[in-house]
Amino acid sequence: MIKLRFLFFCLLSSNILLAQSSLFLPRNLEKNYRNGTRSTDGKPGPNYWQNRASYTIKASLEPKTRLMSGEETVTYVNNSPDTLKTIRFKLQHDRYRKGAQRSGDVTPSDVTDEGVRVQDITYNGAAVPDDKRRRYATWLDLDVKQTPLPPGASATISMRWSYTLPAGEDASRECVCDSSTFFVPYWYPQIAVYDDVRGWASFPYTGQQEFYHDFADYDVTFTMPRGFMVWATGELQNAEDVLAKKYYERFQKAQKSDAVISVFTEKELQEGGVFKKGDRNTFHFVAKDVPDFAFASSDHFNWDALSVVVDDKTGRRTFVQAAYNTASKDYYRVADIAAKGIRLMSTWMPGYPFPYPSMTVFNGNDGMEYPMMCNDASQGDRDPTGLTVHEVSHTYFPFMMGINEQEYAWMDEGWASTFDMLLTDSLNNTKNARTRGYAFAAGTDNDVPPMVLSKNLGSAYRNASYQRPQAAYLGLIDLLGYETFHKCMVEYMDRWKGKHPIPQDFFNTWNNVSGQNLDWYWKPWFFDWGYPDLGLGGVEKNEAANASVILVNRIGNQPIPVHLEIEYTDGTKQTVHEKSSVWKDGKSQWRFTAPAGKTVQTVTLGANTIPDTNKDNNKM
Numbered sequence: 007m008i009k010l011r012f013l014f015f016c017l018l019s020s021n022i023l024l025a026q027s028s029l030f031l032p033r034n035l036e037k038n039y040r041n042g043t044r045s046t047d048g049k050p051g052p053n054y055w056q057n058r059a060s061y062t063i064k065a066s067l068e069p070k071t072r073l074m075s076g077e078e079t080v081t082y083v084n085n086s087p088d089t090l091k092t093i094r095f096k097l098q099h100d101r102y103r104k105g106a107q108r109s110g111d112v113t114p115s116d117v118t119d120e121g122v123r124v125q126d127i128t129y130n131g132a133a134v135p136d137d138k139r140r141r142y143a144t145w146l147d148l149d150v151k152q153t154p155l156p157p158g159a160s161a162t163i164s165m166r167w168s169y170t171l172p173a174g175e176d177a178s179r180e181c182v183c184d185s186s187t188f189f190v191p192y193w194y195p196q197i198a199v200y201d202d203v204r205g206w207a208s209f210p211y212t213g214q215q216e217f218y219h220d221f222a223d224y225d226v227t228f229t230m231p232r233g234f235m236v237w238a239t240g241e242l243q244n245a246e247d248v249l250a251k252k253y254y255e256r257f258q259k260a261q262k263s264d265a266v267i268s269v270f271t272e273k274e275l276q277e278g279g280v281f282k283k284g285d286r287n288t289f290h291f292v293a294k295d296v297p298d299f300a301f302a303s304s305d306h307f308n309w310d311a312l313s314v315v316v317d318d319k320t321g322r323r324t325f326v327q328a329a330y331n332t333a334s335k336d337y338y339r340v341a342d343i344a345a346k347g348i349r350l351m352s353t354w355m356p357g358y359p360f361p362y363p364s365m366t367v368f369n370g371n372d373g374m375e376y377p378m379m380c381n382d383a384s385q386g387d388r389d390p391t392g393l394t395v396h397e398v399s400h401t402y403f404p405f406m407m408g409i410n411e412q413e414y415a416w417m418d419e420g421w422a423s424t425f426d427m428l429l430t431d432s433l434n435n436t437k438n439a440r441t442r443g444y445a446f447a448a449g450t451d452n453d454v455p456p457m458v459l460s461k462n463l464g465s466a467y468r469n470a471s472y473q474r475p476q477a478a479y480l481g482l483i484d485l486l487g488y489e490t491f492h493k494c495m496v497e498y499m500d501r502w503k504g505k506h507p508i509p510q511d512f513f514n515t516w517n518n519v520s521g522q523n524l525d526w527y528w529k530p531w532f533f534d535w536g537y538p539d540l541g542l543g544g545v546e547k548n549e550a551a552n553a554s555v556i557l558v559n560r561i562g563n564q565p566i567p568v569h570l571e572i573e574y575t576d577g578t579k580q581t582v583h584e585k586s587s588v589w590k591d592g593k594s595q596w597r598f599t600a601p602a603g604k605t606v607q608t609v610t611l612g613a614n615t616i617p618d619t620n621k622d623n624n625k626m
């Protein structure tokens with residue numbers, strides 16, 4: 007009875023609110039509100055669900071042949087209201103399979119006929135015959151029509167697999183960094199996402215759009231030849247078994263150390279005394295509630311580690327590590343930068359306790375995030391702070407907040423590209439935060455509204471995922487002020503941590519928590535074509551008040567703050583900053599009245615943090 011009344015209330019209220027919302031709701035998303043999986047106030051709906059998996063994987067890597075192989079058992083829980091007749095796995099390495107759809111070239115010698123070799127698939131203990139397996143793009147579909155998976159039930163799937171790690175120069179995000187150093191993502195058959203928005207995910211991994219995975223638990227072992235260390239997502243369970251006493255003690259000390267400790271140097275690792283056994287080692291990692299798992303290995307890297315308090319209420323610490331080549335001149339700084347960055351992320355920007363127990367920044371070939379792991383190239387003589395904090399801050403988006411980057415990359419790249427600048431300025435005591443060149447692309451036919459699904463973007467992908475949302479988020483922080491921004495961010499994270507928010511959940515939550523209807527801001531920034539451009543329209547004299555009035559015209563449709571640097575003829579200067587809310591009601595001109603008696607000599611409009619497509623009208 008209570009339940010029925012509640013349902014009725016939900017339907018009623020959501021219909022009313024749906025009608026009130028001025029933002030376009032794609033027709034295919036209406037069902038999520040009718041079904042109660044999403045709510046118009048931005049909270050997960052009363053019927054929100056998502057599926058879950060737990061993986062047990064025994065893997066090994068042969069450095070000489072680059073052969074990666076493993077056996078895995080996955081337990082998959084169907085929390086959806088649907089009976090699943092297909093179980094879909096991702097074989098992301100199949101991007102290297104002959105004929106695969108790719109967003110960019112790969113080195114021809116890395117392409118193979120068969121991609122991932124998969125064998126001995128069982129579903130609930132029964133073998134899955136060849137004619138019940140369908141391989142296409144980067145998918146492996148198991149046809150389980152005969153024994154479908156009903157709502158609330160779980161299934162166990164097991165298989166053996168192997169492939170050769172791509173080593174060509176076009177390999178990105180993953181790395182055969184040298185003949186005995188590896189960074190390995192996209193390595194195990196992973197269950198695809200089945201969600202309330204689209205059912206089974208259907209866009210393959212082509213090398214461009216990044217993550218969309220369900221949350222899962224992992225129990226993983228890696229067996230490596232003599233002399234190789236393994237770093238991975240999760241926490242190393244058997245450090246005491248594999249590391250010689252001296253190195254185990256350093257490892258233990260680093261768990262509680264605020265300062266960087268060298269667990270071992272490249273030289274110590276190469277000399278051979280780091281491990282207890284002079285034979286193959288098996289490294290055991292456990293990770294809970296993460297959307298993916300990556301690992302790295304080398305027989306000649308340095309390992310720095312320390313830890314940092316990420317939650318002052320509980321004293322919880324995160325173990326922060328850097329693994330790197332001695333030749334990477336900047337990398338001796340990286341563990342410390344990552345730890346200080348994580349502290350700032352936890353307490354200030356975004357200001358939410360870092361969710362993971364561990365983070366390793368690995369000296370690979372890219373700038374790429376994975377849960378608890380980053381593949382970051384050395385920055386050489388340049389400062390590694392920006393790259394380090396960018397990739398580490400991805401922990402929040404898309405990992406802790408399970409963003410679907412194949413559809414909504416701006417929901418995570420935009421934030422990482424905002425956090426990194428602000429964090430870098432705070433760590434380096436600089437004031438270099440700026441927009442990332444959005445003004446150059448803005449308003450061109452390649453500046454696509456971010457609400458166009460990421461999977462449908464080619465050359466427009468980067469601007470729509472990074473530059474434009476970063477400019478929008480910087481403006482949003484300015485508009486709300488830190489306190490309201492932080493309140494919205496924390497509540498958004500509390501509501502959607504470990505779940506899959508979509509854009510409507512973001513817009514609705516921020517409207518709801520800020521107590522303001524921000525649709526006037528969301529619409530031009532995320533839904534509409536357009537560009538930001540303010541221009542100075544001259545100075546008028548208000549004779550009655552004996553004051554100069556500076557006219558600022560809104561030429562572009564995207565709302566940006568008004569920032570004026572004014573010099574008066576008496577040599578005095580004034581800075582004026584007006585939030586973008588000045589344009590909220592659609593007016594096309596804003597007037598600034600200077601103090602009485604002052605005559606304006608020069609005016610400069612704009613700031614590095616404000617995108618403006620036409621700067622010719624910004625000086626007077």
Ligand SMILES: [Zn+2]
Binds near residue numbers: 396397400419422423
């Ligand atoms: Zn990023």
